[in-house]
Amino acid sequence: MQVDHEKRSVEIEKQMKMLEHNMKLIKHKIAVMSGKGGVGKTTVAVNLAMGFKLMGYSSAILDADVTGPDVPLMLGLEGRRIELTGPFGMMPVLHESGIKVMSLAFLLQTPDTPVIWRGPLKTTVIRQFLAEVYWDQLDFLVIDLPPGTADEPMSVGQLIPDLDGVVIVTTPQDVALLDVRKSIGMARIMNVPVLGIIENMSGLIFKCPNCGKETEIDLFGKGGGEKVAKEMSIPFLGQLPIDVRIPEGSDKGNPFVIKDPDSPAAKAFMSIVKKLETAVEGAKQ
Numbered sequence: 001m002q003v004d005h006e007k008r009s010v011e012i013e014k015q016m017k018m019l020e021h022n023m024k025l026i027k028h029k030i031a032v033m034s035g036k037g038g039v040g041k042t043t044v045a046v047n048l049a050m051g052f053k054l055m056g057y058s059s060a061i062l063d064a065d066v067t068g069p070d071v072p073l074m075l076g077l078e079g080r081r082i083e084l085t086g087p088f089g090m091m092p093v094l095h096e097s098g099i100k101v102m103s104l105a106f107l108l109q110t111p112d113t114p115v116i117w118r119g120p121l122k123t124t125v126i127r128q129f130l131a132e133v134y135w136d137q138l139d140f141l142v143i144d145l146p147p148g149t150a151d152e153p154m155s156v157g158q159l160i161p162d163l164d165g166v167v168i169v170t171t172p173q174d175v176a177l178l179d180v181r182k183s184i185g186m187a188r189i190m191n192v193p194v195l196g197i198i199e200n201m202s203g204l205i206f207k208c209p210n211c212g213k214e215t216e217i218d219l220f221g222k223g224g225g226e227k228v229a230k231e232m233s234i235p236f237l238g239q240l241p242i243d244v245r246i247p248e249g250s251d252k253g254n255p256f257v258i259k260d261p262d263s264p265a266a267k268a269f270m271s272i273v274k275k276l277e278t279a280v281e282g283a284k285q
């Protein structure tokens with residue numbers, strides 16, 4: 001028992017050294033979190049990685065939602081499989097845009113295989129993804145987290161001490177906003193900077209099927225995200241409207257910043273990407 005325990009500690013120590021080396025090669029690490037599920041975290045994370053790429057940076061995305069890995073679907077990479085080992089470690093899947101992608105889904109037998117793991121195992125897999133994936137030199141690594149304040153955000157915060165910070169996604173409803181405060185609280189306890197809040201599904205862009213005219217409808221309310229940001233003294237990054245083209249595209253693996261770059265949502269999103277670029281580049285000068 002004692003020997004097993006010692007062997008394991010040596011292994012973890014070796015992995016932590018690899019992780020440190022890997023993370024040093026990546027200039028900026030940004031995690032996307034939220035209090036609730038279904039608010040658009042993965043949509044934001046995927047388009048953020050894509051947005052940085054569109055700006056000329058090298059970027060990658062790590063799907064750290066271990067029990068609900070949706071990133072491959074949103075990038076049209078469902079069904080792709082990778083080898084666990086290779087001369088340089090695990091090779092991430094390369095999306096046609098050039099961004100590197102890693103997800104537990106690439107290691108599962110079928111997309112329907114449920115992942116039923118307790119906390120320590122989730123931490124182990126995240127540590128392995130950070131340490132053993134051949135990320136190489138990168139400008140940006142975006143990390144998509146599951147909702148809430150459980151094991152995965154905690155592991156990411158602990159394993160990456162130089163994380164640039166977290167972006168918090170919310171919808172305008174009060175229930176979502178209530179949970180935002182918990183996410184901010186967690187980041188503060190862990191000493192992780194909060195880069196800002198994005199209010200998603202803020203107003204609906206509706207295109208009339210008869211006349212083709214586009215109008216904006218205030219569906220779930222607006223402005224709650226900005227109010228919480230002000231209240232908690234953190235930056236407000238912007239609002240994204242509800243747009244039916246977003247789920248249409250993401251189900252087919254087409255992130256909206258690439259598929260509909262002239263849509264109000266894509267324009268609003270790119271201005272958020274620029275704000276984040278300014279924030280993290282400014283902080284690391």
Ligand SMILES: Nc1ncnc2c1ncn2[C@@H]1O[C@H](COP(=O)(O)OP(=O)(O)O)[C@@H](O)[C@H]1O
Binds near residue numbers: 200
């Ligand atoms: N602004 C938006 N307009 C319309 N649909 C959206 C928008 N943002 C996200 N969605 C859709 O909502 C669903 C949940 O989004 P997702 O990114 O998976 O949320 P989370 O990762 O927080 O659970 C997806 O089908 C996505 O396409």
Ligand SMILES: [Mg+2]
Binds near residue numbers: 042065070146
């Ligand atoms: Mg998600």
